[in-house]
Amino acid sequence: xxxxxxxxxxxxxxxxxxxxxxxxxxxxxxxxxxxxxxxxxxxxxxxxxxxxxxxxxxxxxxxxxxxxxxxxxxxxxxxxxxxxxxxxxxxxxxxxxxxxxxxxxxxxxxxxxxxxxxxxxxxxxxxxxxxxxxxxxxxxxxxxxxxxxxxxxxxxxxxxxxxxxxxxxxxxxxxxxxxxxxxxxxxxxxxxxxxxxxxxxxxxxxxxxxxxxxxxxxxxxxxxxxxxxxxxxxxxxxxxxxxxxxxxxxxxxxxxxxxxxxxxxxxxxxxxxxxxxxxxxxxxxxxxxxxxxxxxxxxxxxxxxxxxxxxxxxxxxxxxxxxxxxxxxxxxxxxxxxxxxxxxxxxxxxxxxxxxxxxxxxxx
Numbered sequence: 268x269x270x271x272x273x274x275x276x277x278x279x280x281x282x283x284x285x286x287x288x289x290x291x292x293x294x295x296x297x298x299x300x301x302x303x304x305x306x307x308x309x310x311x312x313x314x315x316x317x318x319x320x321x322x323x324x325x326x327x328x329x330x331x332x333x334x335x336x337x338x339x340x341x342x343x344x345x346x347x348x349x350x351x352x353x354x355x356x357x358x359x360x361x362x363x364x365x366x367x368x369x370x371x372x373x374x375x376x377x378x379x380x381x382x383x384x385x386x387x388x389x390x391x392x393x394x395x396x397x398x399x400x401x402x403x404x405x406x407x408x409x410x411x412x413x414x415x416x417x418x419x420x421x422x423x424x425x426x427x428x429x430x431x432x433x434x435x436x437x438x439x440x441x442x443x444x445x446x447x448x449x450x451x452x453x454x455x456x457x458x459x460x461x462x463x464x465x466x467x468x469x470x471x472x473x474x475x476x477x478x479x480x481x482x483x484x485x486x487x488x489x490x491x492x493x494x495x496x497x498x499x500x501x502x503x504x505x506x507x508x509x510x511x512x513x514x515x516x517x518x519x520x521x522x523x524x525x526x527x528x529x530x531x532x533x534x535x536x537x538x539x540x541x542x543x544x545x546x547x548x549x550x551x552x553x554x555x556x557x558x559x560x561x562x563x564x565x566x567x568x569x570x571x572x573x574x575x576x577x578x579x580x581x582x583x584x585x586x587x588x589x590x591x592x593x594x595x596x597x598x599x600x601x602x603x604x605x606x607x608x609x610x611x612x613x614x615x616x617x618x619x620x621x622x623x624x625x626x627x628x629x630x631x
Contacts, residue, residue: 269298269628272357275325276305276343276368278317279555282536283363283386283440285321286447286621295625301326301357303350305343305368316535320451321444327354336367336398343371348379356381359628362406363387363440365399365575373406386440386624388413389420392575399554403575412631414624416440416558417578417613437623438615441555442562445540446618457538458545461502461529468529469499470546472553474506478570478590482516485509487590489522491550494596496527502542504531548602550595557585564610566602568595584610 271291273284284302291298304325318324329346331339356379362372363386376383385406392400407413413429415421416439424434445452458464471492478484495501513519523530534542543549543559548566551557557576560567561583570590579585584607588594601607615623 269359270355270357271298271300271359271361271628272303273300273361273363274303274305274343274347274368274372275363276371277364277366279441280363280366280368281317281321281323282444282555284361284621285323285444286440287625288323290621291625294622295629298625298629301354303327303329303347305339305346305371306330320536321448339367340371340374343368344375344378347372347375351379358382359384359412361386365390365403365406367402369406370402373409377409382412383410384412384414384624384628385410386414387416387420388434389415389422389424390417390575391419391423392573394573400575412627414620414627416620417576419577435623435627436615437627438617438620439558439613440620440624441558442616443618443621444536445559445562448537448540451537452540452544455535455537455541457534457541461500461531463500463502463529466500467498467547468542468545469495469501470542470549471501471503472549472551472556473503473570474509475552475571478552479506479509479512482512482518484590485512485516485518487592489518491592491595492522492525492528494592495599496525499547500527500529501525502529502531502546504534504539548599557583558616561585561610562612562616564612566607568598570595578613582611582613584608 275281275284288300291300302325306329327350329343331342359382360372360376361384362369373383388407390403394400413424413434415436421434421436473479473488492501513522543565544563549560550568552570557567557569557579561579564584567585569585569587574587580587586598
């Protein structure tokens with residue numbers, strides 16, 4: 268029996284691991300999987316509703332406290348140590364993604380001589396102003412098995428001197444979740460709830476500090492919204508920090524006065540995926556939505572100077588843009604005229620990445 272501990276900390280991580288226990292139980296009886304949730308996304312909207320939708324109850328909760336990144340990383344490692352004293356060391360620890368729990372799990376596995384696998388290995392933005400870039404780099408430096416979502420990741424790891432026999436191009440486990448829950452996504456009534464089932468709409472997600480922590484950039488975002496509402500409703504699941512900054516900069520009233528702007532709290536997974544599926548297009552500065560929109564063949568304009576997911580630009584429906592209003596308007600015009608690229612779904616984004624990972628673990 269191979270014991271595997273999967274460490275998850277944030278909503279994007281939850282989405283990447285929904286199929287592991289189900290597929291192990293049905294196809295890999297020699298693999299025993301336990302999920303450990305750090306608790307860093309600790310409120311109901313950020314965690315509990317996801318676990319409920321995915322019928323995915325973590326086996327262990329670390330219940331770490333809200334704190335600075337360094338404090339959280341330290342607390343995760345200390346509580347993992349306490350957990351190991353109770354349940355023993357696993358044969359393998361898996362860490363998905365690039366968040367603080369990813370880094371903490373990688374460091375812990377290294378210090379305790381536990382074999383480590385990184386899901387989404389090799390992704391690089393080459394932007395060292397992003398904390399996630401260091402998390403990715405360190406996790407890969409400490410890993411024994413590299414599970415790659417796209418070919419750029421494989422090439423980065425080879426260029427960094429990682430052993431080729433440990434690098435496995437398996438596809439994207441986030442897509443596995445989309446495929447597995449397609450029926451539930453279609454049954455979401457979010458379009459009726461927001462009264463947008465009869466009206467074209469744009470889905471917007473903006474949360475990066477470069478956009479929402481700067482008054483000039485936030486003013487630019489509001490200008491873009493004012494341009495869009497002439498033709499569309501906008502669904503904007505807004506980050507609390509964006510609201511806080513808008514109030515501090517004296518922009519909040521201007522932001523919320525647009526009746527065509529639908530500001531929502533964080534949405535459950537099925538609702539958000541349905542919004543992606545039926546949006547006219549997407550405006551974002553986020554990461555995972557670049558992949559989800561590519562899988563849906565949905566135009567996505569990413570207002571960032573770089574991406575760690577270049578396949579979404581090279582093969583998919585994503586376009587990287589500087590946040591310059593005239594450039595953004597140009598691409599919106601292309602979308603409206605039907606001249607925007609159609610894209611294609613990348614190789615192995617077929618809903619079977621989790622099964623490939625488990626097969627490798629079973630035979631490694």
